[in-house]
Amino acid sequence: MSQLAANQLLSEENINPPTSAAARVSGMLLGLGTLGVAGTIVGSFVVGQSYAMASWHAMAMAALAITLGAMFWVMIFHLTMSGWSITLRRQFENLMKMMPIAIALVAPVLIIEIISGGVLFKWMNPAVTAGDPVFASKQPYLNIPFFVIRWMIFVTVWMFLSTRLWNLSTRQDITGDKWLSNKARFTSSWGMPLFALTTAFAAFDWLMSLDYHFFSTMWGVYYFAGGVFSSIATIIVMLFFIQRTGRLEGLVTNEHRHDLGKLLFGFTVFWSYIAFSQYFLIWYSNIPEETAFMVLREQHGWRYVTLTLMWGHFIVPFVILLFAGIKRNKTTLTILAVWMLLMHLVDLFWIVLPNIHVGELRTVNMSGLWVNVSAALGVFGIYFGLLARRVASGPLVPLKDPRMPESLHHRNYV
Amino acid sequence: MSSLTPDQSIAEQIASGAIAGGGVGDSSLADASLNDDPSVRPPLVLNNRSFHEVTEIISGYAENRPGKWWLPLFLISSSLAGVCGLMILYLVTTGVGVWGLNNQVDWAWDITNFVFWIGIGHAGTLISAILCLFKQKWRTAVNRSAEAMTIFAVICAGMFPGIHVGRIWAIWYVFPIPNYNYIWPNFRSPLLWDVFAVSTYATVSLLFWYMGMIPDLAMLRDRADKRLRLNADGPRFCPFFRLRADTVRAYAYGFLSLGWRFSSRHWHRYEKAYLVLAGISTPLVLSVHSIVSFDFATSILPGWHTTIFPPYFVAGAVFGGFAMVLLLLIPARELFPNMKDFVTMRHVENMAKILLLTGSMVGFAYTMEFFIAWYGGNEFELYAFKNRALGPYWWAYWTMISCNVLSPQLFWVKKFRQSIPVVLFVAMAVTTGMWFERFVIIVTSLHRAFLPGEWGMFFPTPVDILTFVGSCGIFLTLFLLFLRFLPVFAVAELKAVMPQADPHGHDEQGGD
Numbered sequence: 001m002s003q004l005a006a007n008q009l010l011s012e013e014n015i016n017p018p019t020s021a022a023a024r025v026s027g028m029l030l031g032l033g034t035l036g037v038a039g040t041i042v043g044s045f046v047v048g049q050s051y052a053m054a055s056w057h058a059m060a061m062a063a064l065a066i067t068l069g070a071m072f073w074v075m076i077f078h079l080t081m082s083g084w085s086i087t088l089r090r091q092f093e094n095l096m097k098m099m100p101i102a103i104a105l106v107a108p109v110l111i112i113e114i115i116s117g118g119v120l121f122k123w124m125n126p127a128v129t130a131g132d133p134v135f136a137s138k139q140p141y142l143n144i145p146f147f148v149i150r151w152m153i154f155v156t157v158w159m160f161l162s163t164r165l166w167n168l169s170t171r172q173d174i175t176g177d178k179w180l181s182n183k184a185r186f187t188s189s190w191g192m193p194l195f196a197l198t199t200a201f202a203a204f205d206w207l208m209s210l211d212y213h214f215f216s217t218m219w220g221v222y223y224f225a226g227g228v229f230s231s232i233a234t235i236i237v238m239l240f241f242i243q244r245t246g247r248l249e250g251l252v253t254n255e256h257r258h259d260l261g262k263l264l265f266g267f268t269v270f271w272s273y274i275a276f277s278q279y280f281l282i283w284y285s286n287i288p289e290e291t292a293f294m295v296l297r298e299q300h301g302w303r304y305v306t307l308t309l310m311w312g313h314f315i316v317p318f319v320i321l322l323f324a325g326i327k328r329n330k331t332t333l334t335i336l337a338v339w340m341l342l343m344h345l346v347d348l349f350w351i352v353l354p355n356i357h358v359g360e361l362r363t364v365n366m367s368g369l370w371v372n373v374s375a376a377l378g379v380f381g382i383y384f385g386l387l388a389r390r391v392a393s394g395p396l397v398p399l400k401d402p403r404m405p406e407s408l409h410h411r412n413y414v
Numbered sequence: 415m416s417s418l419t420p421d422q423s424i425a426e427q428i429a430s431g432a433i434a435g436g437g438v439g440d441s442s443l444a445d446a447s448l449n450d451d452p453s454v455r456p457p458l459v460l461n462n463r464s465f466h467e468v469t470e471i472i473s474g475y476a477e478n479r480p481g482k483w484w485l486p487l488f489l490i491s492s493s494l495a496g497v498c499g500l501m502i503l504y505l506v507t508t509g510v511g512v513w514g515l516n517n518q519v520d521w522a523w524d525i526t527n528f529v530f531w532i533g534i535g536h537a538g539t540l541i542s543a544i545l546c547l548f549k550q551k552w553r554t555a556v557n558r559s560a561e562a563m564t565i566f567a568v569i570c571a572g573m574f575p576g577i578h579v580g581r582i583w584a585i586w587y588v589f590p591i592p593n594y595n596y597i598w599p600n601f602r603s604p605l606l607w608d609v610f611a612v613s614t615y616a617t618v619s620l621l622f623w624y625m626g627m628i629p630d631l632a633m634l635r636d637r638a639d640k641r642l643r644l645n646a647d648g649p650r651f652c653p654f655f656r657l658r659a660d661t662v663r664a665y666a667y668g669f670l671s672l673g674w675r676f677s678s679r680h681w682h683r684y685e686k687a688y689l690v691l692a693g694i695s696t697p698l699v700l701s702v703h704s705i706v707s708f709d710f711a712t713s714i715l716p717g718w719h720t721t722i723f724p725p726y727f728v729a730g731a732v733f734g735g736f737a738m739v740l741l742l743l744i745p746a747r748e749l750f751p752n753m754k755d756f757v758t759m760r761h762v763e764n765m766a767k768i769l770l771l772t773g774s775m776v777g778f779a780y781t782m783e784f785f786i787a788w789y790g791g792n793e794f795e796l797y798a799f800k801n802r803a804l805g806p807y808w809w810a811y812w813t814m815i816s817c818n819v820l821s822p823q824l825f826w827v828k829k830f831r832q833s834i835p836v837v838l839f840v841a842m843a844v845t846t847g848m849w850f851e852r853f854v855i856i857v858t859s860l861h862r863a864f865l866p867g868e869w870g871m872f873f874p875t876p877v878d879i880l881t882f883v884g885s886c887g888i889f890l891t892l893f894l895l896f897l898r899f900l901p902v903f904a905v906a907e908l909k910a911v912m913p914q915a916d917p918h919g920h921d922e923q924g925g926d
Contacts, residue, residue: 178451193774215789221722221725277721277723281723285712285719402451403453
């Protein structure tokens with residue numbers, strides 16, 4: 001009888017991709033994305049080139065964080081031989097498979113930077129760094145050839161890992177070979193240290209070096225923490241829209257949502273722990289080259305953004321997500337996930353934008369807000385638009401995963 | 415697709431003899447718990463035990479005489495504990511000059527030991543709280559002893575800050591107690607936060623451990639009581655009194671089990687309380703070692719001030735704690751009859767994997783520290799790190815690297831994860847390495863200050879060494895007492911992960 005029930009759950013109409021709906025949504029999002037790109041380009045002339053580029057860079061890094069976070073989760077699910085998450089895993093894999101898009105979204109700003117000689121990355125500009133003894137000691141790391149080499153290494157590692165994990169999972173859809181699960185586990189095991197190192201150094205290269213005097217050993221963990229929880233938030237939103245089309249009924253239940261909510265809660269707290277530890281140790285020790293980073297974000301109106309992060313990224317969602325009922329309700333959990341995604345964007349703006357304001361615009365630039373919104377629309381219109389197509393490109397669950405029964409029977413209170 | 419849940423199918427396969435119920439004796443390397451087939455969950459209890467057998471075996475550890483090994487071990491470890499007591503007495507009556515501390519290196523073995531023990535105290539709560547929240551069923555076999563280990567490690571840890579102040583009679587000043595001199599501790603000092611963090615952690619861990627034990631203590635009580643009733647003329651405890659061992663047990667376990675009656679209302683509240691305590695303990699696991707790391711990282715001393723310290727210390731603590739769990743449980747599963755059915759090779763392998771993970775996390779933190787020390791462009795910071803690796807304490811640094819980062823890398827190979835001697839060797843290496851990590855952090859940063867006139871070296875005195883060895887004695891004594899007199903496994907939780915606990919599968923249709 002449960003055989004029958006399982007078959008009904010895994011019936012064609014329940015797991016087939018929502019092709020027409022996806023095409024509609026994707027068209028709309030890509031349209032918005034195009035508008036956003038246009039807005040950002042206009043903004044670069046009206047408000048300032050560096051401002052528009054910084055906005056775009058912040059958003060592209062946010063999208064990259066989500067993609068890397070999804071890859072982390074796929075590897076964790078394999079490594080822990082997780083059973084409950086099987087019906088969700090394909091969505092994590094779809095998100096992970098956005099890797100080329102995320103890399104492509106980050107690329108334009110980096111290319112323009114290298115060609116134009118450092119508008120955001122001031123260390124690329126010899127006129128700025130001339131006679132700076134601090135820079136001189138960092139030059140073996142912060143130079144354009146090595147920067148490009150590292151970039152290529154990151155891209156290679158991420159593309160290889162995401163493609164391999166994707167292929168192992170989709171091959172299992174066809175062959176049903178259960179031992180592919182163990183292969184994926186093995187890939188994840190050695191993939192994890194590579195992932196950790198590349199993510200940390202990418203965060204150093206593409207975010208921390210925006211202020212080349214600043215340094216923090218925590219920086220890689222901070223960027224990783226942002227990606228881990230925002231990918232969970234993205235999955236919650238994706239599932240909401242997929243289920244709107246009548247798919248995944250009974251496959252992704254409130255039990256799964258409850259656990260996703262717990263992970264969202266847990267990693268919101270984790271992000272806050274990392275963010276607080278970093279802030280606190282810099283604040284307490286008060287060493288000039290570190291403190292400058294935090295001082296800047298307490299002045300010129302950035303204080304309000306900092307406080308928004310404190311309340312909106314930690315305190316408020318912490319209290320709300322404590323309640324089981326909210327995590328088990330599709331609507332409330334999705335609203336919170338959207339909120340957390342917005343906070344993730346604010347976090348990246350908070351990291352990138354203050355660097356630009358130095359010497360150019362001393363305060364938070366409210367008149368440039370529309371450029372930020374355009375950049376967000378541009379990056380995420382394209383990202384989510386293509387994600388919708390990807391979701392529609394194959395079955396919505398890993399069809400023949402050997403642990404599928406566990407996920408179908410997943411319950412929190414037994 | 416199989417219509418059976420994995421637990422069900424494994425149960426059926428065991429019943430039909432399709433797979434072995436579990437290895438016995440020395441052939442444990444090939445036991446069913448190591449089944450790597452992704453479509454089945456390997457059994458967590460081997461040899462197809464019934465619930466009754468589980469009760470008998472586990473109660474037996476507390477009720478029967480232990481093997482011949484117990485008493486000699488206990489005598490040795492309690493003598494060492496006595497040595498620790500004598501050393502502390504000598505320290506208090508003489509002064510901290512009996513240690514190798516000097517003007518320059520004014521923290522050394524004392525704080526190293528403190529951080530070492532408090533780190534070991536992390537694995538227990540991690541297993542019981544975080545693995546509980548992540549619903550990792552394998553934790554049930556190791557959580558009780560790991561929690562006990564936590565408590566004992568925290569006891570050893572708490573001793574050192576107390577005695578390192580020199581004037582131990584003034585230690586009460588660390589607590590904010592109103593007094594006529596208006597002397598208050600500095601609330602802005604992480605050292606004070608440490609007092610709060612560690613005492614909170616000790617309290618919550620104790621509650622967690624004790625609360626979890628209540629049903630099992632009640633089980634021991636009821637068994638003693640039943641034997642007294644059935645066998646009124648049984649052997650006496652002492653020839654001169656009418657006192658019998660079971661009478662003592664019935665009263666002692668009865669007192670400790672707080673009137674537990676196995677009613678469903680009791681179980682309901684127990685489970686709620688367990689979940690709440692797990693929720694509270696999880697941030698505590700993180701906070702304690704984060705605050706310990708603040709002791710160092712809030713300063714501006716090169717080598718101490720680095721922002722990755724909080725998560726790095728937590729990872730290191732879990733690392734050291736799991737190594738200690740393995741060091742304690744591997745001998746225990748050899749020495750106690752039938753314990754291998756509960757602590758299977760799968761459990762050992764899982765813990766080996768956690769050692770690999772946390773060891774690599776610690777390695778990641780070392781890499782970040784070294785990279786940023788260079789990248790930061792601060793010559794003093796860079797000097798501190800170069801001095802660690804190449805200075806007079808180079809041997810401590812390289813011991814740390816080889817024990818903490820290199821030795822767990824053996825666990826990439828499945829054969830090593832499943833080999834008891836290798837696991838034991840790595841666990842010992844990690845325990846050594848984690849002690850040296852704290853020594854490296856504390857001593858190498860202190861022994862080279864900004865002025866050459868402030869350079870000095872630290873060498874331990876015999877009192878230093880014997881105090882540390884003695885603290886190991888205290889730890890082992892308490893753990894041996896725990897093994898002898900208390901329920902070593904959480905019986906109800908262990909039974910809940912056996913196939914019999916779920917005879918119909920957790921399928922809501924329940925049709926098959």
